[in-house]
Amino acid sequence: MATSILKLILTVATMLGLVLLGSAPATAAPARSSDLVGIDVSWPQCGKTLPTKPAFAIVGVNNGLANTTNPCLGAELAWAGTALSPAATSQPRIALYVNTANPGLQGSWWPSSNTYQGTAVANPYGDCAAADFKACSYMYGYAKAYDDAMLRGVSNPASYFWWLDVETGNTWQADKAANTADLEGMTAYFKSIGAGVGIYSTGSQWSQIAGSVPSNSPLAGLPSWLAGARSLAGAKSACTLPGLTPGSRVSLTQYVSGGLDYDYPCK
Template sequence: MTKKLTGVFLVLLGLFATGTAAVAAPPPSGSTDPVGNDVSWPQCGKTLPVSPAFAIVGVTGGLANNTNPCLAEQLAWAGKSSTGGTSQPRVAVYVNTANPGHSGSWWPSSNTYANVTVSNPYGTCGSGGGGAGPVDLPCSYIYGYAKAYDDATIRGVTNPGTYFWWLDVETGNSWQAGTQDATALNRATLEGMATYFKGITAGKKGPDGKPAGVGIYSTGSQWGTIAGTVPPGSPLAGLPSWLAGAKTLRGAKSNCSLPGLTSGSSVAVTQYVAAGLDYDYACR
């Protein structure tokens, strides 16, 4: 995951890379602890570790509405190379998230997406007669649901219900801001995504027997800026947290003791960077 490198410019850079080389990468600080890696479009054609304990592969290509051009190759690498031995699935996936409102390439006009009428806890998303609906809670929820639906159905993930899906929530993507209800609108989008992924993963397990599901990747600061405080009844409450921000394995281990991103959440994974790659530590 490129936590600081987002935007159209970088997406375009990523399109020039093809293929994935699965050869040895330098170990993180000489540690013998089992650690994983997360990869996506910035790693297209670059050196990847031979035997991470677990791997988390980006489905999207830096934005909430595009695809990682190396997704198939990287999922194959993850399935072949990951050794297991931690609390985390050998292979998981993550997706970029956003709430661009009317500045995006698409915005919903009803509670129907892909010929399915979506149950909407916020009411009816409606345009009042043609065109996109308002940037309100109902339409924000449908936008999130739609992005999750696309991630699971059109980007090339086989058997999407058997994966654990991480929602990548970063300030580098497009979010509502500057209004009193901005964080509520952003939460509604993330709730729509979480609800969709909960629906397709409920009661399912991956090939290694680990439960499928959904969690949240962010830092405490970025999460607070984007989503604010999550009420206990939200679909986001209690989801496992994957925390970024550490610079060393020692720091990543320490971050396991931080609070989760939402009420009732615990920190399941922490991330740090070494030798130009993202490494991940399983807290439990």
């Protein structure tokens, strides 16, 4: 019995292919399926062995916080290059995601003007220099997006699609409108370089952080990537859920299998 199981494991590993990011034990792959699914990875997967040739790959730029860098970013981008080519689904072959937050004055840095890295930013909420909290929240988001694109080692950032990871595990304000402004600032920066933007969250977390955003918000209509499914079947079903913002459709859903996050592209 044990010998038969070992032979089966070796056969599956050979069929899937593996890429080594470190010396940790291999991560189990999901059951084989005719469905083309992607994988998303970030700092928790540092040192783990990942299956090669996912349908697409999404790599986290940060180390869990909005002002940090994933220490395995370079290695994981190299792994992402093993994704199927050309793109096998409606999703980009390689995309990125970033942690988001609105720490306010609790943060290690908080803006004091509408200028960042020498650029004067058109701020729809007014002047951060006047200590307007929503205006400064917008600038904080803009600045973190700039840092993600320009300071963390991402080559040609405009060529990627960027997902905003919006979760209650990071620091947010009770003021949902200020949190919305923060995310709008991030969106504005990524769009300013010509990159696509989407939102990753769950309905409940989004409701706690941003709530119902106005239909004229830059967040309205952005693609939604929904977390929370426990199986491929659950991920498929989640494609029928409402998007996170007005006019948004669910384009991607996530489920966990064998210790990895897998992603199902909605039609």
